[in-house]
Amino acid sequence: MALEYIRLFEDSEGESHFGTSSSDLAASECAPPAPPLEVSEVVDARHGFLRAAPGWFGDWHPSPARQFICLLSGTLEVSASDGETRRLTPGTVVLLEDTEGRGHATRVVSEEPAIMVFAQLE
Numbered sequence: 001m002a003l004e005y006i007r008l009f010e011d012s013e014g015e016s017h018f019g020t021s022s023s024d025l026a027a028s029e030c031a032p033p034a035p036p037l038e039v040s041e042v043v044d045a046r047h048g049f050l051r052a053a054p055g056w057f058g059d060w061h062p063s064p065a066r067q068f069i070c071l072l073s074g075t076l077e078v079s080a081s082d083g084e085t086r087r088l089t090p091g092t093v094v095l096l097e098d099t100e101g102r103g104h105a106t107r108v109v110s111e112e113p114a115i116m117v118f119a120q121l122e
Contacts, residue, residue: 001025001038005093008080010062014101016080021095045119052076052106052114062103063096065120070094074114079105 002022010016025038045068052058052074060081076088081102087109088094098104108114 003040003093005068005095006086006088007095007097008063008078008104009097010099010101010103015082016098016102016104017082018080018084018086044122047117047119050114050116050118052108052116054108054111054113056106056108056114058106060102060105062101063099066099067096067118067120068093069096069116069118072115072117074108074112075110076114077107077109 002024004020004022007019007021008016009019023040025040027036028039029036030039031037050069054074071088071090071092071094073090075090077085078088078094079085080098081104096104
């Protein structure tokens with residue numbers, strides 16, 4: 001089985017685009033004595049949480065690091081520099097790889113704050 005997620009990346013000209021990627025999951029005895037779980041490859045990362053108030057807007061900016069974000073609550077609208085905009089809802093996982101170029105713009109469009117967990121990859 002594989003877990004699919006959104007990928008936001010820049011091309012050789014510095015324009016950002018959305019795509020899709022995935023991580024393979026395999027049964028693993030990762031928390032004995034609990035039954036096996038499906039687990040992806042484990043990677044080293046620094047992690048933390050973000051909170052953005054309703055109406056928060058981050059104009060065009062690159063991602064500060066190659067990182068995963070998972071939206072826990074709230075709704076975000078994220079625009080790539082190629083003109084595509086996606087609405088992210090709780091549970092959405094995104095790999096941000098647009099660390100150079102124009103980057104992306106982000107807006108909180110829900111009436112509740114957007115809360116995210118992030119994991120910056122080495």
